[in-house]
Amino acid sequence: MQIQLREVIPDYIEKEKRIASQIWGQNISIKKGEHLHIVAPSGSGKTSLMHFIYGLRKDHSGSIFYDDTDIKNISIEKFSAFRQNKISIIFQDLRLFEDQTVKENIDIKRILEPYHKPEKIIEMTARLGIENKLNQLAKTCSYGEQQRIAIIRALMQPFDFLLLDEPYSHLDEANRKKAMELIYEECEKRNAAMVFADLKPLDFFKDEKVVYL
């Protein structure tokens, strides 16, 4: 599978920002196995881009293609199927079920299209240092902990594309490194593409292509 952006421009964006952008109004294609690091300051549309690709918002001109299909023509049901086994996301605003436990929050994604066994939840939470929070309600976890829950949840399914929207904003350096390693490993296992949006280039991406939004 590959994702193509064809002259995508958000409806709300100013002309100057659009001209300076390496993404808005451009033709970009992302293939399986590739890593795309998008760097941009706050308010420049990183989250909008992620939501456009994930099919949550349509307030843009141009087109986004999953292989040869314009996502505007994909039915709600078909989108569900893509989100179950082709494309996964870590939202900037995390989007957890606050009244569910950490384990339930992760498992609700896993059972949809199990890529990992339930034991993997324990293993991953242990790697990211939140294994003792498994039975705690999500709303009682710190923002940093919640960020790690969202990361593990996104890794529970099969995917060809992983969208990461500022996934480490509340993590310290050590936890950021652990999380990044885990994400890399999981993407490699699936030979999946990674679209990573953040405020500044990260050290982990030093060998990779960076585009400025």
Next chain:
Amino acid sequence: MPLSYKSIAPLIVSGKNIFSKWLGYFGLGIGVLLLFVSMQMFVNIGQLLKENNPRKSGGYDFISISKTITNENMGKDNSFTNADLAKLKEQSTIAGVAPLISNKFRVRGTAGDIIPFSTDLFLESIDNNFIDTVPPTFTWEPGQTVVPVIFSSDFLEMYNVFAPAQGLPQLSAKTISSVNIILECSGPYGSQNFKGNIVALSDRINSLLVPQSFMNWSNLRFMKDTAVHASRVYIKTKDANDPKLISYLDQENYHLNKDKVKFSRVKSILQNIVSALGVFGILVIVLALMLFSFYLQLMIAKSKDNLRLLLTLGYSPKWLAKSVAKTWLPVYLTIIIVALIFTEILHLLFRQLSFVRAADLSYFPHWSVWITAIFLFALTIFITLNLVRKELVKII
């Protein structure tokens, strides 16, 4: 944990308004019960009164009419003319007309030595097709001294009431056929005795019926009379309660024995009442389903954020709608089964009523009730599924 509604159930806020939920269940239950019971009773009433009505045969009512006797026409000839009969036949509501021809000569009946009984009699004849019980022996040819007679069961009943007071033996329907009646026929042109043999009892026609051939022969023989004098006419109609028929008969000043169509009237009134009850039941079901719909909408509105996140994570709207709708399945099924059980109980109680001949009614509810039950179940599931799916698509 495998994928099931159980895993997402905690995310769906079922709403705190338990009262409206139970009111919905109760309303639906009452509505379904009303509908089932009224359908069953409609069938029961139709079954009982159809079986009970001897005037009805092959889908036709047979009723007798006569000209209304008033102070003005008293003493005049109030028999039906050929023109009257032709006019009656023209009516679309009347399928057939048959005059009751009576004897012009004198008939005296005695029952011989067994029953010391002697009385003036009247005989009548009518088209065989209008008689409910016509045995093959009900024929007469000139020269025959035995005349077959069809006797009214009402007369037998009346006889049995006054017989003991008169010192006469009571007779059963079977023994009456063994009673020999001597018919002494006399007129200005001669007299002759015949042996009357009761060959059948009629529930439909209150008279002493003899074959038409005998009536024509004897009226000619004793009175030299060939004219048709019918003071009573039987009409064959699809529905004796047809307002068009009734108003025509009223307009022509024909008298219709209201008692004769009492069964049909009672039946139509009762069936109208149960039909109204059924319509009320449907109304209650509609209201209850609306209440359920509001409850479902409220539930989805309250769980909107969670449902939206589930859809965002990749849960299919179809699966979610199906899973949510499925939780209502046992509720609907229970309501319908309980209503069916109550319908069966009421039906069995109805069978126990004194005026009901239980043998005429089946043990279980009528098939139409079962079909309605299945239809209602499918309808409620369909409505719920569609409503949930529509609401889910709205929140995406």
